[in-house]
Amino acid sequence: xxxxxxxxxxxxxxxHMHIGNLRTALYSYLLAKAQGGKFILRIEDTDxxxxxxxxxxxxxxxxxxxxITYDEGPGKDGGHGPYIQSxxxxxxxxxxxxxxxxxxxxxxxxxxxxxxxxxxxxxIGGYDGHCRNLPPEEVAExxxxxxxxxxxxxxPQTGVTSYxxxxxxxxxxxxxELRDQILIKADGYPTYNFCHVVDDHLMGVTHVVRGNExxxxxxxxxxxxxxxxxERPAYVHLPLLMGKDADGNVSKLSKRHGAVSFQDLVRQxxxxxxxxxxxxxxxxxxxxxxxEFFTMDELKKLFSMDGLSKSPAVFDYEKxxxxxxxxxxxxxxxxxxxxxxxxxxxxxxxxxxxxxxAELLRTRIxxxxxxxxxxxxxxxxxxLDESLFTNKKNKTTPELCREMIAGCLPxxxxxxxxxxxxLFVVLKQFAADNGYxxxxxxxxxxxxxARLAVTPGGATELMEVFGKAETLExxxxxxx
RNA sequence: GGCCCGUUGGUCAAGAGGUUAAGACACCGCCCUUUCACGGCGGAAUCAUGAGUUCGAUUCUCGUACGGGUCACCA
Numbered sequence: 001x002x003x004x005x006x007x008x009x010x011x012x013x014x015x016h017m018h019i020g021n022l023r024t025a026l027y028s029y030l031l032a033k034a035q036g037g038k039f040i041l042r043i044e045d046t047d048x049x050x051x052x053x054x055x056x057x058x059x060x061x062x063x064x065x066x067x068i069t070y071d072e073g074p075g076k077d078g079g080h081g082p083y084i085q086s087x088x089x090x091x092x093x094x095x096x097x098x099x100x101x102x103x104x105x106x107x108x109x110x111x112x113x114x115x116x117x118x119x120x121x122x123x124i125g126g127y128d129g130h131c132r133n134l135p136p137e138e139v140a141e142x143x144x145x146x147x148x149x150x151x152x153x154x155x156p157q158t159g160v161t162s163y164x165x166x167x168x169x170x171x172x173x174x175x176x177e178l179r180d181q182i183l184i185k186a187d188g189y190p191t192y193n194f195c196h197v198v199d200d201h202l203m204g205v206t207h208v209v210r211g212n213e214x215x216x217x218x219x220x221x222x223x224x225x226x227x228x229x230x231e232r233p234a235y236v237h238l239p240l241l242m243g244k245d246a247d248g249n250v251s252k253l254s255k256r257h258g259a260v261s262f263q264d265l266v267r268q269x270x271x272x273x274x275x276x277x278x279x280x281x282x283x284x285x286x287x288x289x290x291x292e293f294f295t296m297d298e299l300k301k302l303f304s305m306d307g308l309s310k311s312p313a314v315f316d317y318e319k320x321x322x323x324x325x326x327x328x329x330x331x332x333x334x335x336x337x338x339x340x341x342x343x344x345x346x347x348x349x350x351x352x353x354x355x356x357x358a359e360l361l362r363t364r365i366x367x368x369x370x371x372x373x374x375x376x377x378x379x380x381x382x383x384l385d386e387s388l389f390t391n392k393k394n395k396t397t398p399e400l401c402r403e404m405i406a407g408c409l410p411x412x413x414x415x416x417x418x419x420x421x422x423l424f425v426v427l428k429q430f431a432a433d434n435g436y437x438x439x440x441x442x443x444x445x446x447x448x449x450a451r452l453a454v455t456p457g458g459a460t461e462l463m464e465v466f467g468k469a470e471t472l473e474x475x476x477x478x479x480x
Numbered sequence: 481g482g483c484c485c486g487u488u489g490g491u492c493a494a495g496a497g498g499u500u501a502a503g504a505c506a507c508c509g510c511c512c513u514u515u516c517a518c519g520g521c522g523g524a525a526u527c528a529u530g531a532g533u534u535c536g537a538u539u540c541u542c543g544u545a546c547g548g549g550u551c552a553c554c555a
Contacts, residue, residue, distance in 0.1 A: 014555090050555090148553095150553055172484090177484090196555085214549095215484065237485095242548080289503095290502070290504075311485090311486050316492065362518095439515095441514080443515070446514070456516070457515085458513085461514085
């Protein structure tokens with residue numbers, strides 16, 4: 001049997017799902033699934049100060065909405081639980097003790113103040129190893145007296161630590177660069193640096209997929225594996241997602257670049273499928289195809305590590321919008337109506353044909369969030385700006401427009417079958433009978449009805465949306 | 481600042497020694513057309529830079545520049 005792989009997604013419950021995190025989850029999931037492997041979800045809630053209520057739900061909801069399903073995780077024990085780090089505390093302490101026994105870790109009693117004094121004016125400066133070689137008696141004494149302490153990893157002070165990343169190749173760091181990082185904090189909780197290593201090993205994770213901000217700290221984790229005598233996992237570091245600010249500067253994607261959480265994007269009217277499709281292509285590209293549209297199932301078949309890019313990718317909201325617009329066009333009619341019509345029902349007067357309007361809007365919106373704005377002209381009669389009547393191509397003027405509208409009004413009043421096709425025939429005939437250009441009549445009527453230069457449909461389509469009564473009132477208002 | 485990583489059009493990107501250097505978004509033009517949109521067609525636009533290796537470098541090597549990441553009792 002072929003060797004099976006296991007990946008994981010290990011988010012912190014921060015209350016929102018950053019889009020970069022989501023992409024990490026996606027790639028991690030896809031990597032496992034592309035090879036028939038296992039995907040684990042683990043909650044890393046060891047930062048007690050940043051705990052947010054309900055945050056775990058946000059994570060679970062996001063995964064459910066995007067179709068990223070885990071084989072093991074909270075509520076789905078696969079024999080490696082619990083999957084929430086705060087419920088695994090004794091484990092970490094046992095392993096930390098093991099490291100102290102073997103001389104790979106030690107107690108440190110330095111105060112936060114002393115640590116702070118070690119930093120330079122730019123806030124840079126690491127631990128100096130002050131407690132590295134405390135006499136055992138002193139340690140025992142301080143421990144017995146209940147003095148606050150942390151446990152630090154003892155780094156080698158010479159030599160080089162290297163590992164091979166699947167994206168970036170060999171990465172080497174001088175051990176002298178490594179500081180004695182904290183494994184167990186003063187509050188008894190482990191740091192990410194420590195517990196993720198313990199958990200990944202215990203849970204059988206074979207491939208660690210994460211953002212490239214961990215690229216240079218990975219040697220420290222490798223050293224931990226070595227200290228325990230555990231086999232190091234394969235590392236797959238992902239290029240970062242960047243945002244571009246108004247000045248054109250790029251940096252790690254954050255709130256200042258716009259909506260960056262999955263929840264925000266959904267709230268703005270983006271479809272999960274579109275978001276997934278777009279971010280799948282940010283930092284990865286499929287082989288042998290220029291295709292842009294992929295379902296999760298297709299991605300699962302296509303994903304492979306050699307399609308991963310090394311360079312950071314700028315998140316382009318324009319392209320996301322385009323994807324979303326395409327997904328909206330592809331939605332089944334019923335699903336689309338279910339989302340669009342309620343929005344229109346809230347803002348448009350009762351006589352409006354909301355379903356028709358929704359249909360007209362469909363090819364013109366990129367997100368559902370645009371609907372209220374695009375339909376505002378139907379929500380209420382905006383004042384008519386006479387200058388809109390002037391149109392070069394159709395050679396119309398306000399005077400001519402009023403004349404044409406006044407002329408066709410009686411005809412329209414007699415129309416029984418109030419729909420686009422009928423109205424179009426009637427107005428076209430009216431134009432022909434009176435020596436007007438059809439385009440000119442359409443222009444006049446559309447402007448008079450919508451009071452907008454750009455509308456989500458032609459004159460007669462809008463007339464159908466407004467209904468007979470509202471249309472006639474709007475037209476009469478225009479020639480008064 | 482030290483260390484690490486990266487650099488193909490405005491953006492996402494394919495290509496990995498010899499190519500007219502794909503494709504997509506955005507942009508521009510034309511067509512379709514009762515406006516806009518959709519759709520169709522076309523266009524402009526890229527290998528950061530210097531040196532080396534080579535018959536030949538976008539592709540390999542080194543330097544430079546620029547960009548990013550990281551140096552927490554955060555993950």
